[in-house]
Amino acid sequence: MTDRVGSEATMRGGGMRSRIVSMALLAVFCVIAVKGASVAISGPAETGGVSAAFEETTARADIVDRNGELLATSVTVYSLFADPRAMMDGGLIAQELASVLPDLDVDLITQRLSNKERAFVWIKRGLTPRQRQAVFELGLEGLGFREESRRAYPRGTLAGHVLGYAGADGQGLGGVEYAMDDRLTAGGKPLALTLDSNVQFSLEAELAAAVGQYEAEGAAGIVMRPQTGEVLGMASWPPIDPNRATEISLDAPERLDRASGAVFELGSVFKPITVAGAIDSGAIRPSDRFDVREPLVIRGRKISDDHPIAGRANITEIVQQSSNIGTIKVAWQMGARRQQELYASLGLFERAPIELAGSARPLVPTDFDELTSATTSYGHGIAVTPIAFAAAFSALANAGEYVEPTLLMTPKRKRNPKRVLSAPTAALVTQMMRQAVTIGTGKQAEVAGYRIAGKTGTAEKPIPGGYSEDENICSFAALFPADRPEYVVLIVLDTPKAGVDRGRTAAWNAAPTAGRVIERIAPILGVEPRFDAPVRSGPQVRSVSEPRRSDL
Numbered sequence: 001m002t003d004r005v006g007s008e009a010t011m012r013g014g015g016m017r018s019r020i021v022s023m024a025l026l027a028v029f030c031v032i033a034v035k036g037a038s039v040a041i042s043g044p045a046e047t048g049g050v051s052a053a054f055e056e057t058t059a060r061a062d063i064v065d066r067n068g069e070l071l072a073t074s075v076t077v078y079s080l081f082a083d084p085r086a087m088m089d090g091g092l093i094a095q096e097l098a099s100v101l102p103d104l105d106v107d108l109i110t111q112r113l114s115n116k117e118r119a120f121v122w123i124k125r126g127l128t129p130r131q132r133q134a135v136f137e138l139g140l141e142g143l144g145f146r147e148e149s150r151r152a153y154p155r156g157t158l159a160g161h162v163l164g165y166a167g168a169d170g171q172g173l174g175g176v177e178y179a180m181d182d183r184l185t186a187g188g189k190p191l192a193l194t195l196d197s198n199v200q201f202s203l204e205a206e207l208a209a210a211v212g213q214y215e216a217e218g219a220a221g222i223v224m225r226p227q228t229g230e231v232l233g234m235a236s237w238p239p240i241d242p243n244r245a246t247e248i249s250l251d252a253p254e255r256l257d258r259a260s261g262a263v264f265e266l267g268s269v270f271k272p273i274t275v276a277g278a279i280d281s282g283a284i285r286p287s288d289r290f291d292v293r294e295p296l297v298i299r300g301r302k303i304s305d306d307h308p309i310a311g312r313a314n315i316t317e318i319v320q321q322s323s324n325i326g327t328i329k330v331a332w333q334m335g336a337r338r339q340q341e342l343y344a345s346l347g348l349f350e351r352a353p354i355e356l357a358g359s360a361r362p363l364v365p366t367d368f369d370e371l372t373s374a375t376t377s378y379g380h381g382i383a384v385t386p387i388a389f390a391a392a393f394s395a396l397a398n399a400g401e402y403v404e405p406t407l408l409m410t411p412k413r414k415r416n417p418k419r420v421l422s423a424p425t426a427a428l429v430t431q432m433m434r435q436a437v438t439i440g441t442g443k444q445a446e447v448a449g450y451r452i453a454g455k456t457g458t459a460e461k462p463i464p465g466g467y468s469e470d471e472n473i474c475s476f477a478a479l480f481p482a483d484r485p486e487y488v489v490l491i492v493l494d495t496p497k498a499g500v501d502r503g504r505t506a507a508w509n510a511a512p513t514a515g516r517v518i519e520r521i522a523p524i525l526g527v528e529p530r531f532d533a534p535v536r537s538g539p540q541v542r543s544v545s546e547p548r549r550s551d552l
Helices: 002-042 090-098 106-113 129-138 175-179 181-185 197-214 242-247 267-281 315-320 324-334 336-345 370-377 386-397 423-438 510-524
Strands: 070-082 121-127 143-152 172-174 218-225 230-237 289-291 296-298 301-303 312-314 453-463 466-480 487-494
Touching (some): 070 129, 090 106, 090 129, 121 129, 129 143, 172 175, 197 218, 197 230, 197 487, 218 510, 267 315, 267 336, 267 423, 267 466, 289 324, 296 370, 312 315, 315 324, 315 423, 324 336, 324 370, 336 370, 386 423, 386 466, 423 453, 423 466, 466 510
Antiparallel strands (some): 070 143, 289 312, 296 301, 466 487
8 A cells, every 4th residue: 555655656746747847848938938029029128138228208398389389299109129139130130121111221220230249229210100010010030119209399390490309319409499408308397488379480481481582592580579578489591390300411501590590790770779879878969960961981991871861861861761871970979989888788799698509699890990880880790690689679669678588488587677778769769760661761661550660771791801792681670569669570681682673672672571570460469550640652562472562
C-alpha cells in the first residue's frame, strides 16, 4: 500500500512538475508574444528606457482675441518613432513606410534605421489619425507611436505675425507664442489678446487689396485705441500662416513682421508731431506765418515742396499742404534739443514696448545738427517701426497723453499715461489734420460721416549710398472721429507703383487705403456716422473692389 501510494505519489508529483514546466513555457511564449506585439504595434516603449525619456507636458494654453474668438489652440497628434535594434532590415522598413507616407525621405530614414547602436529615432512627427492607422496596418517591427500636443491656428494667416508659432516640441518660436512662452506653457485659462478678429480681418483684407492695386512690395497696418494703448489690429503683408511656419525658409519675405520688426522712414506723418511740439513749447504761435516760397539748401542738400504755397503760409496751411520748408522752419524755431526731447518722450528713440520680442529698434541720427533737425522734422533720416509711430501719433488723439501700446487684455493693467503735450495743443493740431483730409493732401482718406483727421507721408526709400529717386515708402496716419478721437489707424505701403491716372505718393495709395479700412471697421467698433457737416461732392468709393481716383 505504502509503495503503491508512494508510487502513485511519485506519478502525481511527476505530472505536477510537467504541468508547472508547461505553464512556465506558456508564460514565456505569452511574454514574447506580447513583447513582439508591443514592438510591432506600439513600438519599443519598454525597451532601452525609451518611455522614460518621454516627459508628460501640460497642454499649451489657448490664445483668444478680446471677444474670446479662438486664435491658437493645441490638438493631439501622433509621432512615429523606432528602435533600430529591433529591426532586421531598416531599408526595407523605410520603403514600406514610404508607401503610406509619400513625403518621407527614404534615404534619410534608411540611414537612421540602419544604426543599430541607437535605441530611439524619430521617423515622422505630427501624423494624422489616418496616417497613424495606415502605419499601424503595415505591422512592421520596431515601431511605436507617441501622442503629442501640436499647435494649431484655426484662422490660418489671420494675425499670423502677431501670434507667431510653436515648434514640434511645443516651444514658442515667434510672436506672442515666443514672448509669452512661460505663460502659455503653464497651461490654464486662455491668453486673451487685445486684437479684434473682425478688425484684424478687415485690416488684412484691405492691405492685400492695396498691395495688389498699387503693386507694392509689402505693407503694414495698425489699429489702436489711444486711450488704453490696446492694439485692435496689427498686420503685415505678405502674411504668414503659423500652421506652416516651420516649413518656410528663413529668408522668405513673409517671415518679416513689417508692423513691429522692420523700421521705415515714414515721411510727412511726422509733421503734425513736430508742429505740436513747437506750439506746445511756445516756440511758435498758431497764427505765425512762414515764407515757404523758396527752397532751402542745407549743407549742399536742396529741400523743396511738392505742393508749393504762394506767399507766407500759416501753420494750418503747412500741415494741410504738407510743406517741408515750413515744417523745417517750425523745427528750427523749436530748437534741436527740444525736438529731440519731444521725440524721446513719444518713444521714438527706443524700440516699441509691445509684447513682441522682435520689436525692432529705431535708426536715429547720432547727432542732431541743422540738417538732421530739418530732415527728421518731416520724417526723413529717422526710421521707426509702424507700431512705435502709431503709439506716438496716438498722443494727439489722447489729449496729449502717451500710453504704451499693448497686445494683452489685462483688466487690472495700469494705464500709466504720460503727458507729452497739452490737451489744447493736441486738439488744435487734430483740427489742422482734419483740414488736411477735407481740403489738403489727404482728401482720398475721407469717409462721409466719420470725420477723419490725418496726414500723408511719402519718403524716398533708402538705398546703398543714398535714396532712391523712384521708390517710396508711403504712409497715412489717421484718427477718428476728429471731434472726439477714439481710434488711430496707420497704413504703410512699401514701394507702391504709379499707374494710370495716379501717382506714387501717399495721397494716391496710403490715404485711400486708410479710408477703406476706416469705412470697414467703424461699424464694427460701433462708431456712428454723423452727417451734420457738408460732404464734398463727387462719387464716394468705399469698397475693396472699387478703386478711388484722385481729384488732387
